[in-house]
Amino acid sequence: MNLVPEAAAIEPQMRDWRHHLHAHPETAFEEQATAAYVAERLRSFGLEVHTGLAKTGVVGVLRQGSSERAIGLRADLDALHIQEASGVAYASRHAGRMHACGHDGHTAMLLGAALALAKRRAFDGTVYFIFQPAEENEGGGRVMVEEGLFDRFPMESVYGLHNWPLKPFGTFATRAGPLMGAYDIFEIAATGKGGHAAMPNLTHDPMPFAAGLINALQTIVARNLNPQDAGVVSVTQVHGGDTWNVIPEHVVVRGTVRSFKPDVQDTIERRIREIAAGVAATFGVEATVRYERRYPATVNTEAETGHAVRAARAVVGDEHVDTDPVPNMGSEDFSFMLQAKRGCYVWMGAGTGAATVNVHNPRYDFNDAALVVGASYWVTLAEQLLPAAALRRAA
């Protein structure tokens, strides 16, 4: 591995930062102490610091040389509502909250990259270090874009990174085009006519509606999508009824939809609405559909993916960078930044074999060995994208 020496030299500091953040997790838009911790460190490195974007977001600015060019590197600050069971010495001190997705590691390695880049002074231009709140569920990335992230801090492209325990440590993976899925939710509420369960002919039973609906929804992917396109329709909740001998008035069915392409997303939403209306008519109940588009697909642009791959190869070697990984139907709110700006999101392998625990598990812990790898990737990417004048002349 070709680690950046200035990043390797501060590995103990990055571990300390990471463990402090891990012990003090904060969730969506409540990352006050986390944001203050990040801002304090960025200032101590000599960076200009902006706080309060999307409530708890932080942007650090590092300028060097005379070039007008600028890029953005992004990390996420938030934890999850999980009771930690990792057993590590620096485990969460906040009941019911845990850094179970490794955003503590992402934050620590981007801080490390800021410090290493500030020490090396080997680029020409501006690097914006974006620390966003509320990646999980609440779309802090969207709020940052809406609050003018790219107007206040003009940049040509933006880059994101996530640790990926399902891929081996010392590897990277990314691809041009869709890498992660769009995330939508739906709720179908049916109202029939309740009554005595022994006299069903006097009711409009919403239970057969729910049964018919769930089966029919599974035909959307199987029968309505082009077989070459990917999509998921999962029913995850059914609520209705309270006792043995009463046909209830109401049933609620909820679930999630995942897709990569906008036309697939449109087709699934349209078919959910049509099927709900059709099945409701069949069983004589009233059905209402609430469909919410939460996160769009994470779609990398071609040239910027090339830049990310080049930087990753420089750090871990050509053979350890997968440029055609199978996209994942998980979702990521960096997608909102990629809708507004060219850029690339990469997975950094963090797995250590059979004992590896994946993210969102109460026994997960960020792999500290990846801190120097991630920081080296960020430093290399920034210096390759914004080459110093001396290097430009040599080239």
Ligand SMILES: [Zn+2]
């Ligand atoms: Zn997560």
Ligand SMILES: [Zn+2]
């Ligand atoms: Zn995450």
